[in-house]
Amino acid sequence: MVATERFEQLIAFLSSHLPEPVEQQGDGTGGIVFTGGSPGEVIAYLTDSIVEIGEFGVRWENPGTPVVKARRVGVLNWRRLPETALMNAIASLIKGAREMRLARYRTCRYCGTANPPEWLQSDDVCLTCADTELGTVH
Numbered sequence: 001m002v003a004t005e006r007f008e009q010l011i012a013f014l015s016s017h018l019p020e021p022v023e024q025q026g027d028g029t030g031g032i033v034f035t036g037g038s039p040g041e042v043i044a045y046l047t048d049s050i051v052e053i054g055e056f057g058v059r060w061e062n063p064g065t066p067v068v069k070a071r072r073v074g075v076l077n078w079r080r081l082p083e084t085a086l087m088n089a090i091a092s093l094i095k096g097a098r099e100m101r102l103a104r105y106r107t108c109r110y111c112g113t114a115n116p117p118e119w120l121q122s123d124d125v126c127l128t129c130a131d132t133e134l135g136t137v138h
């Protein structure tokens, strides 16, 4: 009963502390995957015993097929921690994961937009500009 309440509390906490917008998805076994940010910045995975926080990442399986890959930064056994310590730890991990993710963004030299690594053709050219600006280069 108490554990169920804390589980609900964790859902609410993650929903309000992850970068907006937050998407929730069940994993089919009672766990919930939260993705915060668009493009994604932080991923959280909640089960009935752990909370896992990871930096959002994408790997291209083949062109056009991005696969989300979280770089895990921390796992907490939430039943073993008192509420305040737990919430503080989760908030710190979210903050850290988000900082790492944003540090990977690079500004495109053509359009001036900051892009995550998976949207970059090279260190300073985004995929869109690589098509339009560099598409004719042989």
Ligand SMILES: [Zn+2]
Residues within 6 Å of the ligand: 108, 109, 110, 111, 112, 113, 125, 126, 127, 128, 129, 130
């Ligand atoms: Zn660009």
